[in-house]
Amino acid sequence: MRIIISLIAGSLFGAGLLISGMTDTTKVQGWLDVFGDWDPTLAFVMGGAILPMLVAWRLTAGHTPLTGGQFPAPPKPELDRRLIIGSALFGMGWGLAGLCPGPAMASLTYGGFGGVVFLAAMITGMLMAPALGAQLDRPANAA
Numbered sequence: 001m002r003i004i005i006s007l008i009a010g011s012l013f014g015a016g017l018l019i020s021g022m023t024d025t026t027k028v029q030g031w032l033d034v035f036g037d038w039d040p041t042l043a044f045v046m047g048g049a050i051l052p053m054l055v056a057w058r059l060t061a062g063h064t065p066l067t068g069g070q071f072p073a074p075p076k077p078e079l080d081r082r083l084i085i086g087s088a089l090f091g092m093g094w095g096l097a098g099l100c101p102g103p104a105m106a107s108l109t110y111g112g113f114g115g116v117v118f119l120a121a122m123i124t125g126m127l128m129a130p131a132l133g134a135q136l137d138r139p140a141n142a143a
Contacts, residue, residue, distance in 0.1 A: 014106050020045040023106050025098025032095050082136050086129075093122070 021027040022045060030039035057074050094100050097118050099107060104122055107115040 013102065017103050017106050020048075023099075023103045025107075028098040028103075029095065082133055085136065089125070093125075 017023050021041070027039060028042065030037055031042035033039075090100070097104075097114075099115075099118055101122060104115065104119050108119060
């Protein structure tokens, strides 16, 4: 049952990425170009993702989903060094490539060599993140 629900959810997510234009790198970069040819349509895509998740957090607090386990908890509302640095790196990659993790996976079917390079760089960054995060958490005077 869990595999079927995951397949349906993943398929809906991928279809949503394609329909919304999130896999079109020029559309994403147009959203980020606020001083140029700005394309505000991505705000509706983001709102369409954020609003249902807010409702889901409210409705599922303390409940178990059909697949077992727990729904993810809302993120902690704290700004720390790791969040700021990670956000800056994510934003730079998103702005330069016009892709983030979900659309990068979806673009493998048509993105050509550039999509593969982006995905390889993204996976490398994900593998390096725990070690870099541990360095950021270490006190400045530790050797």
